[in-house]
Structure formats: structure tokens, C-alpha cells
Amino acid sequence: MYFNSIDFAVFLPIVFILYWFVTNTRLKFQNALLVLASYVFYGWWDWRFLSLIIFSSLVDYTIGLQLQNQKNQSKRRLLLWSSIAVNLGFLGFFKYYNFFVDNFVQAFSFFGHQIKPNTLQIILPVGISFYTFQTLSYTIDVYKKKLEPTKDLISFLAFVSFFPQLVAGPIERATHLLPQFYKRRYFHYSKAIDGCKQMLWGFFKKIVIADNCAEYANQIFNNSQDYNGSTLLIGALFFTYQIYGDFSGYSDIAIGTSRLFGFDLKQNFAFPYFSRDIAEFWRRWHISLSTWFRDYLYIPLGGSRGSTWLKVRNTFIIFLVSGFWHGANWTFIIWGFLNALYFLPLLLTKRNRTHLNIVAQDRWLPNIKDLFSMGLTFGLTVLAWIFFRAETVSHAFTYLKEIFSASLLSLPTVRPFYLFVLLLFFMFIEWLGRANAYAIERLLLRKSKALRWSFYMFLIVLTFIFSSQTEQEFIYFQF
Template sequence: MLFNSIDFALFLPIVFVTYWFVVQKRLKFQNALLVIASYVFYGWWDYRFLSLIIFSSLVDYTIGKQLKKEKIPSKRKLLLWLSIIVNLGLLGFFKYYNFFVDSFVEAFSLFGNKITPNTLNIILPVGISFYTFQTLSYTIDVYKKHLKPTDDIISFLAFVSFFPQLVAGPIERASNLLPQFYRKREFHYSKVVDGCKQILWGFFKKIVIADNCATYANTIFNNSEDYSGSTLLVGAVLFTFQIYGDFSGYSDIAIGTSRLFGFNLKQNFAFPYFSRDIAEFWRRWHISLSTWFRDYLYIPLGGSRGGIWTKVRNTFIIFIVSGFWHGANWTFVVWGGLNALYFIPLLLAKKNRSHLNVVAQNSNLPNFKEFTSMLLTFGLTVITWVFFRAETIGHALSYIKGIFSVSILKIPEVRPTNLLVLIVLFMSVEWIGRKQEYAIETFWLKKTRGLRWAFYMIVIALIFIFSSESQQDFIYFQF
């Protein structure tokens, strides 16, 4: 079920009313309702894959209980590896089986050997990358004794399948989300209003910015050989805003919807395009995934401790694995490796934590150094997104070559003037609200109610005016 669908527009109010006004007095009933609603939400896409998420949940719930009983270190480690193998095995099969088979065939073809592969018509279950990492975090934290295993199976099933963030994150840690299912939740009007505002801003990002950028970006990327360098640059920049509006918009809707039900999810985006270097960008982009890899892969590998080789190796590992997590295509691996190349000089110079505060924290505008740093970081990011969007590495390289050709000086053949104005207005609001969790959290809060509602009505009107005729899936549904 898509957030931007009529189905969800009917589904959410029904669950909300039932949750707060029918089963409000019984916590177990509320949690059970969330499990049922989450399975309906997920099964709306393809009910057959409900068996996967239920199986994964039961495996980790059972292993968590066994870890509580088991005291022998070797047997505890065996239980941990059982969880890792089962979960990553399912993820690997559904997401990467055909990729590895095809890559194997291509490798042998280089030596003149022809192989007829046995590929399968495998459908990638929506959200499998997200809920796999979410349930794995539970087992790992229980194994490390950072978290007590739960005996409440309903709460655990709700934690794994919680519908607002089930299919595209944020990837929640059990230590943050699971305890919230144990506590009684009270209805607070202010939280509902706050949640609705974040949902509204998420829909604006998705429908007005991302979907309209997609229309032009798809045309340019799909016909890149027909356009000048200036037009290719326009396409790359539009995809840069498309993926931000699409994914951060989903996160805003997910976090806002969770707040409607009394839950607090972690912030997943913190205005990444205002970053002053790549290290800051990765502290602000897809925060739940970046911190997951940091805590469960980078630090166990040794992190930034040790010599130069260890630092470089660990950095490449975490970025390449992050790229591979996104999809079964070598373009994602190159995307991750390129980000590693950007990051390593900062790490070796010990400048990877130079910008921990908000840009222009004590002023309305950035100074010249901050502005140029943001512009350079944004430009480097645009280049990496070309690999993320391209179908093949060859396509990405030819696209970038086209950008940096003499034709970049031509007037672009595609000139989406109205959309560019909307992007400028959008980023202006984001800049004003950059110190908040989401841009309009306190936007015009000190103004009169009439002005605030006028702003909300304008946002709603823009959503309806610029809504695309064809419904666009969220990009990260494919991951």
C-alpha cells in the first residue's frame, strides 16, 4: 500500500479511530491492532510475502529467548550466527541471486566460455532490506546484552512490522522502538497536530518536488545521448532533488504517522544538502542506515582505530556494502566506492568531524566559506547520484562525460522553469527550518493562526495542483 494512494487515505483514518477510540483502554489490544493493520498494509502489495516477515520475526523472537537462557559463549555465538544466516540468507536469495548468477556468467564470457545460467523469476519483496536490518539489530543487541529479550510476542511482531516505517524506514533499533510498545500511550492533540504537519511536508516533498523532478529526470536519463551537456546537468540536478524529496518525504510521512499513534521514531534526514563536506552529508543522509552500518559493521571492524590501511579498508567496506545494500547492480557498488573516495581524505586529515553543528547556526545566511563548501559538496553529490540513477556503469560514465563536454555551455533543451522556482522555494523553507527535526516544525509558529493556516492551505493547494497524473512509486521501495 502506497502512502500516496486512495487506499492509504482510507486505511489510515480507520486504523486511527479504532486505535484511539475503540481499543484505547487495552494496551495489548492496541498492539494487536497495529500488528493486524501492519500485515494488511504489507499484504496489500502481495499477501504471499507476509510469510517471510512473519518467519523472520518468529526466528529472531525465538533466538532472543534462547539467548536469555544460554550462558555458554560458544552456543550464544552460534545462535547469533543462526539469526544472521537466516535473515541475510533470505535477503541474499531474493535480492541478489540473479545478480550473482549473471555476474558469474559475464565473468566467464570474458575468457570465451559461454554458460547457460539457471536464473529464476524472483520478485523482490518490498521492504525486505529494511525489516531484515531492523530485526537483526534486536538479535545483535540481545547477544551483546545491550537489550533484554522480550517475552511479549505481540509487541515484537508489532516492532518488526510497524506499518508507518515497514517498507522504507527509518530502520529503527529495538532499543528505541520496542520499549514503546510496552508503555501505555495517551492521546495528545498536540502530537497529532505535529504529526499531521510532518505528514503534510512529506507529501509536499514527494508529490510536488520528487514526482515532478522525476518526470524530467527520467526523460533526460532515458535519452541522455540526445541531449547537450547543460541538459544532462539539469537532469542530474533534478534527480538529486528527486531522490531527496522522495526518500526524505517518505521518512517524514512515516515519522509523522507514527506520532499519530503515540510513537517517536528517530530522525532520518537532517537537511543533508546543506552539508559542508561529505562526512557531514553522511551524518545527515539516511541516518538510520548510516548509524546501523557504523554500529554493527564499522566499529566491530575496528572503526577508525589502527593504522592508515585499517582506516581506508574499513571505510571502503562500509561504503561499498552500503552501496550493495541499495541494489543488485554494479552501479550501486561504484556509487558507494566513489563516496568512500570522497570521505577518505577527510578521515586521514582528521577533518571528518569538523562540522557537527548546524551550518550558519548564529546567522540567517552562510558566510562565503560555508557557501562554497556547501556548493562543492552538493556538486560532488550530484556526480555520485548519476551512478545511482544510471542503468549501467557505462551509461553513468557516458552521462558524466556528456556533462563535462563543450555542450555544457549551450542553453538547456529542457527548461522546467516552474519546477525550478518550486525547488528554490522548497529549499528556502528547508533553510529556514534547518535547526528543527523537519522544516515546518516551528515554521510561522509565532505568527497568527490565520497566517499559519494560510501557509498550510497553500502547501495543500500546491500538492493538488502539481500532483502527477501517474502515481509514482517511492524510489526506496525497490530496496
């Protein structure tokens, strides 16, 4: 079920009414309703994959209880690796089986050996990369004794399957989200209104910005051989805003929807395109995944401790794994490799923790240095996104070759003026709200109520005017 669908527009009010007016007498009833609603939400795509998420949940729930009772360290380690094997085994089979088979065949073909592969028509379960990491964090934290294992099965099932963030995050830690299912929740009007505002901004990002950018980005990338360098550069820019509007828009809708039910999810995006270096970008982009890799992979590998070689090794591992997490294609791995290269100078000069505050804090405009740094970081990010969007590695290099040719100086053949205006408006609002959890959180709060609501209505009107005739799938559903 898509957030931007009629199905969800019907589903959400029904669940909301049942949650606050029917099952509100007992916490277990509310949690059970959330489990049922989440399974309906997830099963809307393909009910067969419900068995995966239920099985994964039961495995980690059981292993968590076993870890509490087991004192032998070797057996505790075996339980942990059992959880990792089950979860990553599912992820590896459904997401990477054909990738490894195809590359295995190509490797042997290179040496003159022909092998007939047995590839399968595997359908990737929606959200498997997200809920797999969420359940893994629970088992790992229980193993490290950072968290007491739960004996409340309904709460645990609700934690794993919580429908607002189930299929594309944020990837929540059990230490943050699971305890919220233990406590009685009360409806707060101000919290609900705040959630609705964040949902509105998320829908604007997705429908107005991402979907309209997608129309031209897809046109240009899918027919890149027909366009000059300047047009290809515009296509890369449109994809840059498409993926940000699409993914951060989903996160905003998920976080806002959660607030309607009394839950707080962590911020997943913090205005990354205003970053002054690539390290700051990764502290602001897909925060839940970046911090997951930091805490469960980078730090256990040694993090920034040890020799320069170990720091470099760990940096490349984290970025390459991040790239591979996104998809079974060499384009994603090269995307991760590029980001590691971008990060390397900052690491070696110990400047990777330089920009911890927001840009131009307490000022309207950035200074020349910040403006240059933001422009350089944004430009490097756009180039990396080309590999992320390209169908193959050769497609990406051909695309880049044409951008850096003389045709870059030619006039672009695709010039949707209305979209440039929308992007300017969008980035202006984002700039004004860059110190907040989302752009319009505090916008116009000190102004009149009429002006504030006129602005919200303006966003709603724009969303209807520029909405697509067909439902547009969120990009990260494929990951």
C-alpha cells in the same frame, strides 16, 4: 499500499479510529490491532510475502529467548549466526541471486567458457532490506546484552512490522522502538498536530518536489543520447532533488504517522544538502542506515582505531556495503566507491568530525567559506547520484562524458521554469527550518494563527495542483 494513494487515505482513518476509540481499553488490543493493520498494509502489495516477515519475526523472537537462557558462549555465537544466516539468506536470495549468477557467467565467459545460467524470475519483496536490518539489530543487541529479550510476542511482531516505517524506514533499533510497545499510550492533541504537520511537509516533498522532478529526470536519463551537456546536468540536478524529496518525504510521512499513534521514530534526514563536507552529508543522509552500518559493521571492524591502512579499509568496506545494500547493480557499488573516495581526504587529515553543528548557526546567511564548501559538497554529490540513477556503468560514464564536453556551454533544451521556482521555494523553507527536526516544525509559530494556517493551506493547494494523475512509487521501495 502507497502513502500517496486513495487506499491509504481510507486505511489510515479507519486504523486511527479503531486504535483510539475501540481498542484503547487494553494495551494488548492496541498492539494486536497494529500487527493486523501492518500486515494488511504490507500484504496490499503481495500477500504471499507476509510469510517472509512473519517467519523472520518468529526466528528472531525465538533466538532472542534462547540467547537469554544460553550461558555457553560458543552456543550463543551459534544462535547469533543462525539469525544472521536466516535474515541475510532471505535478503541475498531475493535481492542478489540473479546478480551473482549473471556476474559468475560473465566471469567465465571472459575466459572463453560458456555457461548456461539458471536465473529465476524473482520478485523483490517490498521493504525486505529495511525490516531485515531491524530484526537483525534486535538479535545482535540481545547477544551483546544491550537489550533484554522480549517475551511479549505481539509487541515484537508489532515492532518488526510497524506499518508507518515498515517498507522504507527509518530503520529503528529495538532499544528505541520496542519499549514503546510495552507502555500505555495516550492521545495528545499537540503531538498529533505536530505529526500532521510533518506528514504535510512529507507529502509536499514527495508529490510536488520528487514526482515533478522525476518526470524530467526520467525523460532526460532515459533518452540521454538525445541531449546536450547542459540538459544532462539539469537532469542530474532534478534526480538529486527527486531522490531527496522522495526518500526524506517518505520518512517525514512515516514519522508523522507514528506520532498519530503515540510513537516517536528517530529523525532520518537532517537537511543533507546543506552539508559542508561529505562526512557531514553522511551524518545527515539516511541517518538510520548510516548509524546501523557504523554500529554493527564499522565499529566491530575496528572503526577509526588502528593503523591508517585499517581506517582506509574500514571506510571503503562501509561505503561499498552501503552501495551494495541499495541494489544488485555495479552502479550502486561504484556510487559507494565514489563516496568513499570523497570521504578519504577528510579521514586522512582527521577533519571528518569538523562540521558537527548546523551551517550558519544563529545567522540568516552562510559566510563565503561555508557557501563554497556547501557548493563543492553538493556538486560532488550530484556527480555520484548519476551512477546511482544510471541503468548501467557505461550509461553513467557516457552521461558524464557528455556533461564535461563543450555542449555543457549550450543552452539546455529542457527548461521547466515552474519547477525551478518550486525548487527555490522548497530550499528556502528547508533553509529556514534547518535547525529543526523537519523544515516547518517551528515555522511561523510566533506569527498569527491565521498566517500559519494560510501557509499550511498554501502547501495543500500546491500539493493538489502539482500532483500526478497516477500513483508514483517511492524510489526506495525497490531497495
